[in-house]
Amino acid sequence: MVQNGLEDDCYIEMLNYTIDLFESQGLGIDYYGYHNINHELEITYVSLLAAKQKKIDFTPEDLKYLYVAALFHDFDPQKNVDKPHEESVLKFISMDRKLRQLINTAKLDLEIIKVLILRTTYPWSGELKTNAENQIKQSFQSSDLTRNNQPYQQHIMEIGWYLSVVDRISGYATGDFAKAMEMAKMNAHALAWRPSLIVRSAVAYFEELLNKETEMSKVILKVLPKEMRKNFFDTVLSFMKIRQQEIAIQADFSYENLKLIPTIECMSTRQDSNFAKALYEIFLELPRPLQFEKENFEQSIKDSHIIINTLRLNDKNGEIVGFSKGGPLEKYKLREEIRDENYGLGNTIFLEPLALKMGYWGLKGGSEMRHMFIMQAHSMKYKYLTSFALRDVIRSRIDKEQAEFVTLFDPERWDYYRIKI
Template identity: 40%
Template structure:
């Protein structure tokens, strides 16, 4: 494989195709080129790291830019609610290279394979759910002439790259593992050192699962966990618990490879990862104690309709504190509490301890005050008959004890009392389908795939508070 020279001249048709795709997403690309969004900074770090290993920087740049273009074709990160985003793809590539660079058993060619497989491991632009399917990824890679040209210019075997991606199947057990290994064995049938490349895929699998938690702070880790919870249709109350299970599976089921990867990473990255894991465990312990106290009636919750016009300073400060817990990817659907208008509804969730802080809130207002997700169509905009419910915020431990249901029921009842005919918001499709089955007067107005964060409307004339059980 040529190290000093890799053909970096794309065909004119390919270059024009990339240019057209950038025009489609011009606003995003302007922000990207100005270095405003995280992906741009992470791309720079990847290119510098790849160059330090000895990879051709122009070739690396072309590969990264093409992958980024493909991701922005299907969805823009500010609207997409899933876990398998462009940021995840870039984080996986960065951590894979960072670990490989310090691994004594890793060759230059191995590093090349890891870089490409990491960048492509979730490339399924036609996926129907958040989690891409490895078979669809293989079909996409084989059908994309630009990707194949770049792989060929790198002197690499596309079958090895695809086999490594199949090894990232998760969870890698039972039928999942059997089907993946059957395909891997076919792809590597004529490849020497087959076990080496299978292990390289396992290395990648561990890297891509720890990447975001190793690079970011705990706030970023919480965002990843919330995105993953949405993708898997988890209730918010189980996020900390399931995150702890996720990390334990790494420590146990992938013990050998996890220890290899984590010890390859620089100390500051390693320490950051374990600090984030520890915080999830602490959060789960605290959440369990709160839930047990509620169930044993040591803590009692109650919702309260707040008077926006006479909101005291302490309440406002607490609302702002809770709002700051809201991950950035949710804030496009919410307004800052610092900009409360008199026609907004605010329901807080409090406990019977007068000195305890507010533990949650539901907030919303006239639909016309909000900027909705792209491609959302609502025939009632301009009629001022609809209240929009922002993402509710409930502190861990209070969700599954009925806190969320209390807030939602009182918010809807108060909106109906104030004369609104409809309520709209966004929620996971499965959640909406369950509510419809229970008899709530809901219709899904706009469906969004692959993240299934759908826009719905509730007919308040037909709403009965007893429909929401606490």
């Protein structure tokens, strides 16, 4: 900020205000969604860090607009899905008295900030693009600075283009592949995607960025520090490599060179620490909100009240590529919003989210393990099974399994449900 002439109190105050707002609305560092405070600060940081690129000549005034737009571009406190709605963002920055006061102190035009935020609409195509362009025209007309100034309007649109590409690069340049994979899982979890889409969608995202936004992404990456460029390209290559592995697994499965065998694990196997270690590694691939009993993982594996099935390759002694796990509802500390009427009655078994290695989702192994788990729960005289699943998956089970929603969660749409066994 100081290097880019943003040392005045009003800019520091905006930064502090943004952090306070995100935290107070539950969108701080603990919010498990892609569009949290970390994302907002990364975009702001990288947009200033790469400002010396050679494509657009930023004036000191441009940098002020870029900073404010980057800082607030995704702030949508009333979100019912993780992906921010640009119109909600604009409504907030127009109505919030404190922010308006800070923008006035900085002598900035709110309409120009709106244009920059609207240009970050993604994808910039189809109806989304048309709607954004219509609002951009209105903002240009409403501003004394841009109303009859076509070259300046074009310049603002170029700054918006720059910000939109920074928006898509930043998170993957500011950390290694482990961070990038966590971000991809956060995005999938918050947008209620099936796990089989995570890597496929990431590859499509990067290919589109590097093919359709070559011109802008090149100049941004060129001025970023070497370590950040390395992070970005390592991430792209790693996702592509994993996608190749996924396709190879799917090919083997369709040629019947590979079989997935659901297996009931006996207690003697479950006492082996190597068995627990193999399961724990797969468990860690789950998004963080789906990692139940993490602290007591190994002890729970050895607990005879817990049901554990694995998914093995080719035979019941083969490599473990997934598992299902669960036990009496009373053994679990679930989200405090959940009020399960059966809690304490000993008649309900809780099935933790299924865990599979990347590449093995979508091959029906998960549903086979789930059915095996339900059969075991039935033999143990449980009346009900509860678990979490995507909202559309639960809806599809209403007729087949008499599933019922117990508690719904937004924006994730990853809900708590019950079936009668």
